[in-house]
Amino acid sequence: MMIVQLANEKHVQGIVDVCTRAYRITSQDILTKEYIDRRCEEFFNENRVHKEVTEQSRYWGGYFVALEDGCVIGAGGGGMTGEKTGELFVLYIEPDRRNEGIGSKILQAITEQQKDFGAKEQWVSVQKDNYLGIPFYEAKGFIYQSEMQSYESRPEDHAISLRYKREI
Numbered sequence: 001m002m003i004v005q006l007a008n009e010k011h012v013q014g015i016v017d018v019c020t021r022a023y024r025i026t027s028q029d030i031l032t033k034e035y036i037d038r039r040c041e042e043f044f045n046e047n048r049v050h051k052e053v054t055e056q057s058r059y060w061g062g063y064f065v066a067l068e069d070g071c072v073i074g075a076g077g078g079g080m081t082g083e084k085t086g087e088l089f090v091l092y093i094e095p096d097r098r099n100e101g102i103g104s105k106i107l108q109a110i111t112e113q114q115k116d117f118g119a120k121e122q123w124v125s126v127q128k129d130n131y132l133g134i135p136f137y138e139a140k141g142f143i144y145q146s147e148m149q150s151y152e153s154r155p156e157d158h159a160i161s162l163r164y165k166r167e168i
């Protein structure tokens with residue numbers, strides 16, 4: 001049986017593993033290896049994820065994890081970026097467990113949390129040409145708004161993010 005819940009310290013390694021695997025597979029044909037390595041080190045390391053499961057606020061609502069027999073098979077999180085604006089910052093599913101509804105359940109948990117914080121709209125950034133992520137967000141009612149250089153990337157990384165938004 002699969003459940004979705006707010007993550008705690010027990011889930012740190014599982015979050016690191018799932019996010020790293022899913023990010024690498026998703027990005028391998030889009031971004032340079034150097035950039036992918038840098039992003040994995042920066043975001044999906046134990047110290048950072050440990051902080052992210054223990055320190056929560058309106059601006060970072062913590063990781064939600066999908067668990068099966070206690071194992072992390074998906075992880076995601078977001079936070080508020082304005083009075084009535086929420087954002088999904090991260091969402092990754094174990095690569096061989098896609099399209100089983102797990103991402104939908106995690107997104108729903110994050111969305112409920114953001115509605116409780118007063119969100120009326122929700123944003124997400126997706127890597128340009130991410131043909132795994134984009135159809136999912138479009139199926140969930142997100143609408144393309146604009147493109148921008150990816151957050152904290154260098155021009156030579158050629159990392160472009162597409163900004164999407166939906167009403168919630």
Ligand SMILES: CC(C)(COP(=O)(O)OP(=O)(O)OC[C@H]1O[C@@H](n2cnc3c(N)ncnc32)[C@H](O)[C@@H]1OP(=O)(O)O)[C@@H](O)C(=O)NCCC(=O)NCCS
Pocket residue numbers: 022023026090091092093094097098099100101102103104105125126127130131132133134135136137139140
């Ligand atoms: C994107 C991702 C999080 C979605 O999670 P998931 O568990 O595979 O998705 P679900 O099974 O819950 O979602 C299925 C929904 O998306 C749609 N969908 C998913 N992939 C699709 C595709 N390639 N083409 C068309 N529709 C697609 C389904 O039709 C379904 O819509 P519905 O709920 O209206 O029926 C997951 O596939 C993933 O980790 N991808 C790689 C990493 C990534 O791109 N993350 C996003 C970074 S911002």
